[in-house]
Amino acid sequence: MRLVLAFARSPAGRHGSVMDVPRLDFARGVITGAIMLAVAVNLAQFRVIEREIGLTYAALNRYESAYVADVVAAHTPTVRQRFGLYAELRRWARGAEVFVGPHSGLQRDQLAGLSGMGELHDWDGSAHELSEEEATRIAANVVTEGEDRWAGPFALAVPDRSVERLVSFRLDDTLVLVDGRLLDGFEP
Amino acid sequence: VIVESLAVLAIVAGGGLLVRTAGVRGWAVPLLGLAVGLAVQVVLTAALGMAGIEAAAWLPLVATALFPAVWWLRCRRAGEDVGLAPAAVVAVAAGLVGAVAVLRAAHLVNATPDSFRYLTTTGLLGTGRLDEASAFLLESRLLTVPAMHAPATLTDELYLRALTPIVAVACLGVLAWLVQTGLRGRITVPSPRLAAVAAVALLASNNRFVFHAFYLNGHLLLAMWFLLLAGIAWLLLSDADLVGLMPGRLVAGLVIIMPAVVLTRPDAGLMALLVSLPLVVAAGVTPSWRFAILLSLGGSIAMWQGYLAVAYLGDERDMPTSVPGLLALGLVIVGSAVVVRQSGTGWLPRRSLGLVEGSLWAALGVAVALDPRLLLRSARATLVNVFWDGGWGSSLLVLATLVVGVLLLTSTPGRAALRFPVTTLVPLSILLAYLRESAYREGPGDSLNRMLLQFVPIAILLVVSALATDRWRWPGRHERRHADAVAGDP
Numbered sequence: 001m002r003l004v005l006a007f008a009r010s011p012a013g014r015h016g017s018v019m020d021v022p023r024l025d026f027a028r029g030v031i032t033g034a035i036m037l038a039v040a041v042n043l044a045q046f047r048v049i050e051r052e053i054g055l056t057y058a059a060l061n062r063y064e065s066a067y068v069a070d071v072v073a074a075h076t077p078t079v080r081q082r083f084g085l086y087a088e089l090r091r092w093a094r095g096a097e098v099f100v101g102p103h104s105g106l107q108r109d110q111l112a113g114l115s116g117m118g119e120l121h122d123w124d125g126s127a128h129e130l131s132e133e134e135a136t137r138i139a140a141n142v143v144t145e146g147e148d149r150w151a152g153p154f155a156l157a158v159p160d161r162s163v164e165r166l167v168s169f170r171l172d173d174t175l176v177l178v179d180g181r182l183l184d185g186f187e188p
Numbered sequence: 189v190i191v192e193s194l195a196v197l198a199i200v201a202g203g204g205l206l207v208r209t210a211g212v213r214g215w216a217v218p219l220l221g222l223a224v225g226l227a228v229q230v231v232l233t234a235a236l237g238m239a240g241i242e243a244a245a246w247l248p249l250v251a252t253a254l255f256p257a258v259w260w261l262r263c264r265r266a267g268e269d270v271g272l273a274p275a276a277v278v279a280v281a282a283g284l285v286g287a288v289a290v291l292r293a294a295h296l297v298n299a300t301p302d303s304f305r306y307l308t309t310t311g312l313l314g315t316g317r318l319d320e321a322s323a324f325l326l327e328s329r330l331l332t333v334p335a336m337h338a339p340a341t342l343t344d345e346l347y348l349r350a351l352t353p354i355v356a357v358a359c360l361g362v363l364a365w366l367v368q369t370g371l372r373g374r375i376t377v378p379s380p381r382l383a384a385v386a387a388v389a390l391l392a393s394n395n396r397f398v399f400h401a402f403y404l405n406g407h408l409l410l411a412m413w414f415l416l417l418a419g420i421a422w423l424l425l426s427d428a429d430l431v432g433l434m435p436g437r438l439v440a441g442l443v444i445i446m447p448a449v450v451l452t453r454p455d456a457g458l459m460a461l462l463v464s465l466p467l468v469v470a471a472g473v474t475p476s477w478r479f480a481i482l483l484s485l486g487g488s489i490a491m492w493q494g495y496l497a498v499a500y501l502g503d504e505r506d507m508p509t510s511v512p513g514l515l516a517l518g519l520v521i522v523g524s525a526v527v528v529r530q531s532g533t534g535w536l537p538r539r540s541l542g543l544v545e546g547s548l549w550a551a552l553g554v555a556v557a558l559d560p561r562l563l564l565r566s567a568r569a570t571l572v573n574v575f576w577d578g579g580w581g582s583s584l585l586v587l588a589t590l591v592v593g594v595l596l597l598t599s600t601p602g603r604a605a606l607r608f609p610v611t612t613l614v615p616l617s618i619l620l621a622y623l624r625e626s627a628y629r630e631g632p633g634d635s636l637n638r639m640l641l642q643f644v645p646i647a648i649l650l651v652v653s654a655l656a657t658d659r660w661r662w663p664g665r666h667e668r669r670h671a672d673a674v675a676g677d678p
Contacts, residue, residue, distance in 0.1 A: 024658065024660070025376075025377040027657075027660050028375060028377055028378065028655050029377065029378070031594065031651070031652075031654055031655055032378050032382070032383065032386055032655070034590055034593075035386045035387070035389075035390055035590070035651065035652065036386060036389075038390055038583070038586045038587065038590060039386070039389045039390050039393050041581075041582060041583065041586055042390070042393035042394050042395070042581070042583050043393050045395070045581035045582065045583070046393070046395050046398075046581075048581070049395045049579050049580075049581050050395070053579045053632055056298075056300060056632075056633070057298075057300075057399065057579055057632035057633065058298075058399070059298075059395050059396070059398035059399040059401075059402070059579075060296060060398065060402070061296065061297065061298050061402070062294070062295055062296055063295045063296075063297060064295065065295060066292070066295040066296075066297050066349050067345070068304075068307060068345070068346045068347070071297060071299055072304070075299065078301065079299070079300075079301055079304070082301055082304070083301070083304045094344070108320065108322075109308055109309075109312065109320055109321050109322050109325050110308050112311065112312055112315075112317055112320045113307070113308035113309060113310070113311035113312040113317070113320070113321070114304060114307060114308045114311055114346070115311075116311055116315075116344070120320075
């Protein structure tokens with residue numbers, strides 16, 4: 001810096017120091033050198049930052065699969081709690097019509113956008129009495145369970161990925177999302 | 189791979205043809221082309237999405253390639269030098285397809301909760317269901333990031349896996365082109381090319397830049413577009429050798445990217461105003477340029493906030509005060525565009541940029557007087573983030589030292605275009621904390637900590653632009669006045 005300031009004080013003109021070419025080139029070399037030094041500092045600390053900053057904000061995060069549902073599944077608990085349910089719906093029932101029961105806690109824009117569900121309908125789940133056989137069928141077809149930030153505990157029951165109608169209702173405290181085919185004579 | 193390759197090719201082709209007609213040549217054509225083409229694709233996708241048209245995923249891609257091609261052919265028939273070497277075109281296309289294939293296979297992606305909210309809108313936009321988005325989702329995540337990934341919905345995906353890293357490469361390319369063009373004929377040691385390499389190395393080696401190169405968010409886009417806005421303003425206001433370039437068409441490029449900037453983040457319109465102000469108030473700038481820039485910026489802000497107002501009324505939710513506030517700002521900018529066109533800028537105070545910057549500090553002073561705790565909490569969190577927790581290491585401290593050093597020791601014409609966005613960031617960012625009514629927080633996920641990246645490329649260009657100085661001392665009174673006059677304070 002002392003060297004730089006020495007140059008700063010060299011022959012002064014009215015508009016500042018207008019320097020001769022060799023000195024000017026040297027001064028430009030100082031600026032370039034300072035930039036390259038800054039690059040070296042960046043490179044030296046890159047790995048340290050990666051080590052200390054944690055998974056979410058590390059510069060290079062490699063996933064087994066970059067499919068959105070897989071990224072969510074491999075992400076932090078916070079992300080899984082906010083988006084895990086919708087990612088699983090995308091994985092298992094994308095495109096299905098959804099019959100949303102009361103107090104579901106489901107976020108409609110995420111159902112349509114993130115999960116890629118078909119039309120969304122309001123549905124009064126209380127009109128459908130769940131038989132013992134239906135409950136057994138549902139339990140046998142649960143493909144994923146978890147905890148959603150807004151809906152609370154949830155379970156998704158589908159026999160395969162060709163779901164056309166998905167029905168949501170509350171069973172005790174759990175939000176159950178069921179393929180309409182698992183319910184006897186389901187009529188919206 | 190096929191759909192994503194076609195999407196990237198359409199964006200680069202359309203933008204590349206546009207920048208070629210502005211006189212850009214060689215390796216810079218695809219890189220600047222991506223920056224401009226992406227803006228075209230985003231704006232068209234957003235417009236179709238807002239109109240509820242299901243083809244929002246693919247039709248804009250066709251239009252992004254087609255309209256510039258028609259314009260390019262017209263220029264060519266008019267005898268303009270806009271030719272492209274067929275071998276170079278094939279090489280660029282092959283390189284892009286290869287890059288898409290490699291990046292898709294790499295499975296590298298950075299995502300936070302914000303990212304998945306952006307992708308929620310992508311899903312809605314790509315399937316013509318934007319009307320199902322809540323007003324809050326639209327207001328907080330807007331449309332640029334969702335729109336750039338909308339073509340992914342054609343293959344039942346939610347994001348184009350290679351596009352964000354390719355944008356990062358384009359951002360480096362824009363920086364290199366600005367350095368090389370701005371220093372051409374003005375320095376020999378180092379050569380402009382070596383200076384460009386140094387600038388690119390400084391940006392590319394930054395850990396946070398690499399993070400944003402894979403991050404599903406809009407900060408990298410703003411970094412690239414703000415760099416283009418400030419950098420082209422610098423080229424136009426400095427003594428740069430613009431031989432072969434068509435300044436009017438460079439400005440047209442800025443007009444094109446403005447709506448895409450406004451639709452990226454809630455505060456992006458305000459920031460774009462500050463970034464473009466040095467060019468708008470500069471003496472000697474063509475009135476039609478000023479008019480076009482202000483109209484594009486103000487019109488985009490007003491239209492988007494109007495759309496949000498309707499969405500809030502439809503949701504029957506309380507509209508945040510930012511919506512009518514920004515709507516009014518947009519209309520004021522449109523009004524000022526008309527005034528500036530009619531009566532020029534002679535009536536503006538002599539040091540308009542200084543006045544704006546002073547006003548920002550004054551507004552901050554008032555806000556602090558009303559609620560000092562918010563400032564203290566924000567300042568503490570920001571210091572912690574910049575020096576420890578934010579993932580910057582010491583890079584911001586080093587960069588800030590370089591910026592202060594070159595501002596004190598050197599003087600180059602037109603530098604206000606680069607200096608103003610960087611120095612106004614400080615009061616503006618703290619004011620934004622007051623406007624959103626919550627303090628910044630500690631940690632790399634804090635919004636200001638992420639926003640800082642938007643101005644890092646401009647700061648690097650500011651440092652490298654000092655190589656063009658022919659003075660090397662503390663500025664005296666006379667020199668300061670001289671620099672301001674050249675920089676464009678009327």
